[in-house]
Amino acid sequence: MDKFTTLTGIAAPLPLINVDTDMIIPKQFLKTIQRSGLGKNLFDEMRYTTDGAEIADFVLNKPAYRNAQILVGGDNFGCGSSREHAPWALLDFGIRCVIAPAFADIFYNNCFKNGILPIVLPQEIVDQLMEDAQNGANATLTVDLENQTITRPDGQTVAFEVDAFRKHCLLNGLDDIGLTMEKSAAIESFETKAAQDRPWV
Template sequence: MRKFTTFTGGMVPLDRANVDTDAIVPKQFLKRVERSGYGQFLFHDWRFDEEGKERSDFVLNQEPYRQSSILVAGRNFGSGSSREHAPWALADYGIRVIVAPSFADIFHNNCFKNGLLPIVLQPGEVGTLMKKAIQIPGGEVTVDLEQQRVFDSEGFEASFSITAFLKKMLLEGLDDIDLSLEYSEYIDQYENSNRFYYSTKEVL
């Protein structure tokens, strides 16, 4: 998983609350085995009409928002089912950061497992970024994970909270398997001791 330290990217405003995981990636696209390739299905029913043509009024179909990598959204982002495909789709599309007043708990945790940084800011701070993203298409913001702050070149600055464990995951680019492998020495010792115990029982 890619390390996350400091990141600067363009903002895309999604001024909607309670965006659920079925809107992020609809259920009909969950048959794939791989984690990759889900970006094409991100917000599918909002991005495309019944004939598969782009809806011109959806923000991700507009320039320069197509290339944006920081999503600014409304409260309770990622609600609904616990499908991990939702952060897969966001990450595969190119989103690295999501800023919102609140997130659904399971979605929030799944983001960290997939290299995404979900940032909770005060509603007023999110509102300020939302306005900037709308008024200045392509406007950028910088996220400094080490210092736990979000800022831009025009004087906006806000701090955010994150647990030490989740911060370590992103800073060091660790997923669940990587975290387990940090204890490989102890796992090997346990497995070897069990192997000796069972081989001894067979002899007895």
Template sequence: MQPFTTLTGLVALLDRVNVDTDQIIPKQFLKTIKRTGLKEGLFYDWRRKADGSPDPDFFLNQARYQGAAILLTRDNFGCGSSREHAPWALLDQGFRCLIAPSFADIFFNNCFQNGILPIVLKPDEVQTLFREAAESPGYQLTVDLAAQSVSSPRGSRFRFEIDSFRKDCLLNGLDAIGLSLKHEPAIAAYEARRKAEAPWLFPDL
């Protein structure tokens, strides 16, 4: 997993509450276990009109948001099913950070497991960022995970809270597998000891 330390990136705006995971990545895109290529399904139903043509009003179809790395959105983002494809699709699109007043719990945890930093700010702080971003094409924010801060080009600076364990994992690029591999010598020693103690458990050796 790629470490997250400091990110300065273009901000995209999704001004909707209760965005559920079925809208983030619809069910027809869940057939794969690969984490790449899913950006084609990101917000699939919202990106198109009824005739299938791109909807120019949706943010992913607007030139000003191309290459965005930070998604600014509203309350209860990521509600609905627990599909891990939702953060996969956002990451495949290039989003490393999400900012909202609140997130659904399972989605929130899945983001950390996949190298995405979900930041909870106060509603008035989120509103300030929405206003500044809407007024300024090319609007960027700087997210400093070590300092737990979000800074805007207009001088606004907001602090966010994060669990110390999750913070350390992101800073060091450690998902659940990476954490396990930190103990690889101890795991190997245990396996060797068990093979000697109970060889009948390892009939193929």
């Protein structure tokens, strides 16, 4: 998993509440267990017509937001089913940070496990960042995980909270497998001793 330290990127505004995981990545794209290739179908039903043509006024189809790395969303973002494909699709598109007033629990946890930083902020602060994001190519935010700040285009900073353990994992690029591998020496020592003590196992 890639480390998340400081991210400076275009923020795309998605001022919708209750964006569920089926909106993020519709069910017909859940057949794969590969994490790559899902970005093209992110928000598929909002990005494309039934015959596959782009819907020009959807935010991620607009030239200014095609390379967005930050998404500013509405309340209860990521609700619905627990599909891990939702953060996979966001990450494959290039989104590394989602800012919203509240997230669904499972989606929130899945973001951290896949290298995405979900940031919870009060509605009034999200509204201000949403206004920043609506400035198109000038909608650049800087997210500093170490210092837990977001720097707005005008230079003002916004502080955010994040769990210390999850912060450690993102800063060091540690998913569940990475956390286990940190203990590889202890695991190897245990297995060696176990083989000596119980050679019949």
